[in-house]
Amino acid sequence: MLFNSLDFAWFLPLVFILYWFFANKNLKYQNFLIVVASYVFYGWWDWRFLFLIAFSTIVDYLIGRKLSTEGRLNKRKVLLYLSILVNLGLLGFFKYYNFFLDNFITAFKFFGKSLSINSLNIILPVGISFYTFQTLSYTIDVYKRKLTPTHNFIAFTAFVSFFPQLVAGPIERATNLLPQFYKKREFVYEKAVEGLRQILWGLFKKMVIADNCAVYANMIFNNSDDYSGSTLVLGAVFFSFQIYGDFSGYSDIAIGTSKLFGFRLIKNFSFPYFSRDIAEFWRRWHISLSTWFRDYLYIPLGGSKGSIYNKIRNVFIIFLVSGFWHGANWTFIFWGLLNALYFIPLMLFNKNRNHVESISSNVPSILECIKILITYGLVVFAWVFFRAENIQHAISYCIAIFDYNLFSLPPYSIRKLIYPTLFLLVLFNAIEWFGRKKDFAIAQLETVMGRPLRWVFYAMLIFLIGMYMQTEETPFIYFQF
Template identity: 65%
Template sequence: MLFNSIDFAIFLPIVFILYWFASKGITKYQNFLILVSSYVFYGWWDWRFLFLIFFSSLLDYFIGVALFKQQDERKRKVLLWVSICVNLGFLGFFKYFNFFIENFNTAFTFFGNPISNSSLNIILPVGISFYTFQTLSYSIDVYKRKIKPTTDFVAFSAFVSFFPQLVAGPIERASNLLPQFENKRTFEYSKAVDGLRQILWGLFKKVVIADNCAESVNYIFNNSDSLSGSTLFLGGVLFAFQIYGDFSGYSDIAIGTSRLFGFNLMRNFAFPYFSRDIAEFWRRWHISLSTWFRDYLYIPLGGSKGGMIKKIRNTFIIFVVSGFWHGANWTFVFWGFLNALYFLPLLLSKRNRVNMDIVAKGRVLPSMTEFGKMGLTFGLTVLAWIFFRADNITHAFTYLSDLFSSSFFNIPEHFPKTTLGLLIIFIIVEWIGREEEFALASIGFNWPRKLRLVFYYSIILALFVFSGEQQQFIYFQF
């Protein structure tokens, strides 16, 4: 069920009304309704995968209880590794089985020993990368005694399958979200209105920005061998905004929808394209995944402790694994490796934590130095996104080769004026709201009521007038 579909537009009000009125404010009834609604939401794609998410919930619930009761550290480690191996085993099979088989075949063929192992027709369950990491973090935190396990299976299952963030995050921690399922929730008008504003902006990002950019991006990348370098550069820029509008738009809708039900999800994007270096970009992009890898992989590997060689090793591991998490394609691995290379000069010069504040905080415009740093960071990011979007490694390098040719200075053959005009408006609104949780969090609060209504209704009108051809959310494939 897509957030930008008629199905969801019908589904959400029904669940909302039942949640606040039919449940009579009783927490266990609300949790049960959330659980059932989440399973309906997820089963809308393919009901067969409901068994997978149910098994994952069941496994980690009982492992959490057993970890808390067990005092023998050796047995506790065994329990933890059962959770890790089973969860990553499912993820590896559904997401990477064919990738490893195909590369295994290619390697033997290269050395003159062709084999005929065939791949399987495996359907990737939507959101498996997200809820797998969510349940894993629960087991790990219980093992480390950072949190106590819940004894409420319905609440835990609702936490794992919570429909707003189930299929594309944010990847929530049990320490933040699970207690919210266990505590009493009351309706707050201001919180609900704030959630609706964030949903509205998320829909604008997805329907108006991402979907319009997608039409041009698909055309340019599918015909890259016959287009000028300037057009290919435009394609890279448009994809950067497509993936940002698509993914951060989903996160905004998820967070806003959660607020309607009295939940607070973690922030997932913090205006990353206003970053002044790559380190700042990664503190602001897909925050829930970046912090997950930091806490459950980078720090266990030693983090920033030890010599520079270990720091470099750990950094490259994190970025490459992050790339591989996104999909079974060498383009994602290289994308992660390239970002690690971008990060390396900052690490070596110990300047990776210089830009910790909001750019141009309290000012209308950035300085020329800040503007130049943002431009350079964005340009490097666009080049990396080309690998993310390309069909394969060969396509990516060919695309870059054609981009950096003499035709780079030609007038682009494809120039979507309406999309570029909408992008300019979008960037201005994002810049104005960059000090808030999301762009519309405070814009218009001090305006006259009529002007404020015109602003919001203009956004709603844009959803219908300027909506692009409907595209599936990019991160559904991850």
């Protein structure tokens, strides 16, 4: 079920009414309703995948229970490895089986050997990369004794399958979300209004910004041989806002929906395109995944401690794994490699913590503007590899950017199409800039606008959503990851 679908438009109010008007007197009933709603929400794509998420839930619940009574270190390690094997095994089979098989066959061909192994027609279960990492955080934290294992199976199932963030995050830690299922939740009008406001902004990001940019990004990337360097730059810029509006829009809708039910999810994006270096960008982009890799991979490897070799090795590992997490394609691995190359000089010269706080002034200095533009340019260049069909396509795209007509205007046939979208991007970035100190861009409207003006602004957003709504439902990009 898509957040931007008519199905969700009736599903959410129905669950909200049942949750607050019929199950509000009993915490167990509320949690059970969340489980049922989440399984309906997830099964809307393909009911067969419900068995996967149920299996993962049962395995990690039982392992957590066993870890609560097992004191022997070697036995605890076996239990932890079992959880890792099950979760990453499922993820590896559904997401990477054909990738490894194809590369295995290609490697044998390189040495003059021919293998005849048929690939499998495997459908990638939606959200498997997200909920496997979420359940892994539970067993790892229980193993490390950072979290008391739960004996409440309904609460644990609700934690794993919580429908607002189930299929595209944020990737919640058990230490943050699971305890919220133990406590009685009261309806708070102000929080619900804030949630609706965040949902509206998320829908605007997705349906107005991302889906519009997608039209031109797809047109240019799919026909990149036909366009000049300046047009290819526009294609990469459009894709950068497509993926940002699409993914951060999903996170806003998920977080806002959670607020309607009395839950608090972690912030997943913090205005990343206003970053002044790559380290700051990665503290602001897909925060739940970046911090997951930091805590469960980078720090256990040694983090920034030890020799220069170890530091560089750890940075390459975390970025390459992050790239591979996004998909079974060499383009994602190269994208991760590029970001590692961007990051390493900052780390070696101890500059990676230079920009922890947001720019305080609403009018940035010339130096800050230059840093933002350089960082954004590096990010956009890397996005070319993320978006391209393959490495060859990405390289040819980048080479074509720097041809003799890079600084010429795109053809008029392109310019007349993109002017409205460019205007929307200017408006969008202005709103994001002035709202960057809050959790989401329009969170501060109550303090800067009177009620009549606020309602005019909301009406404008709704009008634009209706005006630019696609005739066909457009899935979120990260559903494929």
